[in-house]
Amino acid sequence: MKVIVDIVYDGQSPITADQVYERARATLPRISLGTVYRNLNRLVQAGLISESKVGTVQCFFPHPYSNTHLECRVCGHLFSVPYDLSVHQVSQETGLAIDGYELRLKGVCKGCASKCT
Numbered sequence: 824m825k826v827i828v829d830i831v832y833d834g835q836s837p838i839t840a841d842q843v844y845e846r847a848r849a850t851l852p853r854i855s856l857g858t859v860y861r862n863l864n865r866l867v868q869a870g871l872i873s874e875s876k877v878g879t880v881q882c883f884f885p886h887p888y889s890n891t892h893l894e895c896r897v898c899g900h901l902f903s904v905p906y907d908l909s910v911h912q913v914s915q916e917t918g919l920a921i922d923g924y925e926l927r928l929k930g931v932c933k934g935c936a937s938k939c940t
């Protein structure tokens with residue numbers, strides 16, 4: 824749900840489900856806390872946002888690095904790549920309702936590259 828993605832991405836700090844609920848009600852007065860939780864979980868699964876405990880409280884925050892990997896063509900391993908693709912920004916600029924992404928780069932990992940030279 825776009826409203827919820829926007830709320831999580833608007834904040835500069837991690838946000839709790841209750842806070843998302845409070846803000847979502849400004850736009851969608853009839854939204855339920857259950858709907859907020861369901862959508863937050865769906866967005867986490869889609870890799871658009873992240874969740875983590877801050878103290879004892881479960882918080883949500885923007886997560887632009889979810890599914891970017893480099894596949895080494897020598898050893899075949901997949902490495903996470905901190906590639907800063909903002910799916911949220913792409914979504915805003917194109918108006919597309921993106922709910923996940925996968926980006927696989929091909930190349931040679933550092934370990935294999937050092938063996939080749």
Ligand SMILES: [Zn+2]
Pocket residue numbers: 895896897898899900931932933934935936
């Ligand atoms: Zn390799």
